[in-house]
Amino acid sequence: MRGYPGRFDPLIYYGKLRLNQTIITKRLTPIKVDRGSRSATATLPRIQPRIIGATYLMIALLADIGGTKSQLALMNEQGAFIHRRTVLNHEHPSFDALVDQFLHTQPPPQCAILAVAGPVDDGIRCRMTNLNWLIDGVALQQRLQLKFVNLLNDLQATAWSMTDPGVQSRLGMLRGSGLNFEQPVVVISPGTGLGQACIQPHQDQYVIQGTEGGHKTIAPFNRLSAELILQHWQQYDYPPSWENWFSGSGFSRLFQTMFPGAPVPDNATMGQQAISDPDSSSARCMELFTQAIYAEAGNLVLQYLAWGGVIVAGGIPPKLGKLFCQPEHIAYIERKNEYLDRLSAVPVALCQEADAPLTGAATYCKQRWHESS
Structure with a gap:
C-alpha cells in the first residue's frame, strides 16, 4: 500500500512517520478501501498537524496564464493558498522565468495545474x-521534479470552478x-x-468537456443576424464564426458590420454607452451580442442535452448585467423550432467570479491528486 501522497512521501515504519529527519509517532486509524465488489481494511497514519514547521505534505503550483497577466498560487493539501501573486507577463522573457521568480523563496511544489x-x-x-x-508541461515536470503536471484551457478551468460548492453558492440565478x-x-x-x-x-465526480466551439460558423438567430450574415457573404468568401x-x-x-462607415468606439466606451x-448604436450592438450569446447557449444545451442548466461566465456579462438579465434576451435560449x-x-x-480559472485549477488539482495517490 502506498504511503501518504506528497513530495516528502512519508515512510511508514511501525506506525512512525519520518519527515525532515524528525521521527513523529502517529496513531494509526483503520480505514476501509473499496475495490469494486471487494473491500479491504488497511491502516494509514492520521496526520495531525499536517504542517511541521514550514513543511507541507503537499504543495501544488496553480496558475492562470492570460495574454497580458498571470495569477500564480501555491496551495497546500488542505486547499488553502499559502502564497499568491499577480504578475505582468511582459516583465518576464518566458513562462519558466516567471515560475522561477515566483518560487524563488517558496517551498517546492509537488505538482502543477x-x-x-x-x-x-x-x-x-x-x-x-x-x-x-510555449508552455511545456513535460519539461516543467522534469525541471521541477513534479509528480504530475496538467494544462487546462482557461475555459475548462472556469468550468472546473463551477463544480466547487462554494462557487455554486455564489452564482446569481437569472432564471x-x-x-x-x-x-x-x-x-x-x-x-x-x-x-x-x-x-x-x-x-461521484465530474468530467469537463472543453471545446473550441466559439469558432463554429454562426447560424442566424433572428432577422437582423441573417441580414448581417448575408452582408458578410457579399464581402468575403468564408462565413463568420461566433x-x-x-x-x-x-x-x-x-x-x-452593423453600422458601416460609422466611427467605432472602443470596447469600454461601447459598453458604457x-x-x-x-x-445608441452601441446599445443596439450590445443587444444583438446578448441575444447571440443566449441563442448559442441554447444550441449548446441541445448539443450536450444539458438540461441541468446554463452558466454565463467571462469578463463581459457582469459589465453588461442589465442586458443579460432581461427575460426577452434570455428567451433566445428557446428560440428554436x-x-x-x-x-x-x-x-x-x-x-x-473573477478568479474562476485559478479556482478551477485548484478544484481539478484536488481530484487529480486523489486519483494519483
Missing part, C-alpha cells in the same frame, strides 16, 4: 494564442431556482474570445 489562454495539446503543452510563450449538476451543465464565457464547455456528471463577432475581440467587427443610452418547452425550463445562472 496550469490554466492557459490557448489550445492545449494532450493536456501537457500550449502555444499561447496572444503571447509568444429558475437553481442548477442541477446531476445532469450536464454548459458554460458559455464571452471574454476576449468565446469559450464554451460542458460539465458532465460521472459517478467568436468573430460575439466576443471582446469581435466587438469592433460587429459594430462595423449601451447601459447609459438605450437608443423544436424543444421549446424543455429549453424554456432550463435554469440560467451568471458567474461573476
